[in-house]
Amino acid sequence: MLKKNVPQDSGILDRWHEISYAIDDDGRYVLAPSVGWKPANIANKQAWELISKQVNDVIKRIQAKELSPLAYYMVKNQMDTNLLAKYVRLSRWRVRRHLKPAVFRRLKVSILERYAKIFNVSTEQLFDIPKFSSLDLDNAPQ
């Protein structure tokens, strides 16, 4: 890639640059900062659209009382029961049980605290979920 062809398509890097190795006029490799490349931006957006869709699906199911609010935090943080179980050091089947609204409502504070800590929210916030997903590229997870 020639230095003058290093793409400058902003999108996902905020105020940062990434380094590309490119050839200057003398045929020597130099380090060229780039604000991004369109294909990478589009592939990234595709990934976020999928997450956003999953979050919205889960919110609907929570509102329909099929799932506990824990499901929202799990999916919003791009986790499945397997990964979440590892983070809170519980067995997978217990985490899966906690996705049931009736079980989650009666959970001990000590267990809630484990979830709250990993999601970086208070135990009260764990029961409080938004009406729709605000997840998009301008407003990604905290």
Place this chain on the structure above:
Amino acid sequence: MPPNNQKINFVHRQSAHCESGVAANLLFHHGINISESMAFGIGASLFFGYFPFIKINGLPLTTFRGATGQILKRVTKGLGVQAKRHRFWDPEKAMNALDRIIDQGIPVGMQTGVYWLPYFPPALRFHFNAHNIIVYGKEGTEYLVSDPVFDEPVVCSRMDLMKARFAQGALAPKGKMYYLTRVPDHVDIAAAIVRGIKDVCKTMLKIPFPLIGVRGIRFLAGRIENWPEKLGEAKASLNIGHIIRMQEEIGTGGAGFRFIYAAFLQEAAEILGEKRLLNISGKMTEIGDRWREFALFGVRNCKGRVLKGNTYPAMADILRDCANQEDELFHNLADLINL
């Protein structure tokens, strides 16, 4: 922890890839002046692997880098530098150990999960656990971080760093940290270059496992052709998007790595006094450009603009072309280095 402040005089040099950047910058700190691309080459970092049984965000892992830690291991070994590595079970102990080393004035490299690093652009915060950074000091509860893929140094709180060091899931870092302990006065760069080139030729051509190296690229090409039929359009295009992200997203990449390697070959040509390496470097650049075409083509596919049935076979053909060209290049390189 008492808030003990410490700021090591550390030079932050931005790089394209985290691990080669960390290796080069740690060495630079200890008086060995090597570039990122040189560390990349000596570390034999060019790689290809398709591992459908490892899932990242639920999609098969396509990786353009070797096992984490491999670059530093090979570079230190190649240059006769001694490094110490630690892993931990207990996050508190891991952080205390880090504090002790930086208190001694030694910058510490570590493996982290990017999802927990607060300074990462939100759009790049996925559960990807093989990101390398350097901690070079502490101010109160904030750690001073030289993350080589960022323009300038950043900070990270103790809690966030702890979470990042103990990220879970695929490629979990388990608190891994490392630092250099002894650096020789004189290093034999030329010998290290030759060994690095031999290593990379071996991984790309000779590993008797069909998912790695040139064979791995061909294997993936075969898979891609069948994706629309096997997975359906939607899943197939997600899989393609995932490859492109692994290839082109900051510091992970396929085409980018070809360019770093081409830069390394230029430097190697000068140090070894071997002009023919320049030709091979030029070839490598062409291959990198070809990989970029793959991403470009794939993205058109993702957007659904090109929904013709021949999209997947055409992408597979680009990959096969990359594989064939790399096959030839690494054979030439191996021949040249063995002379």
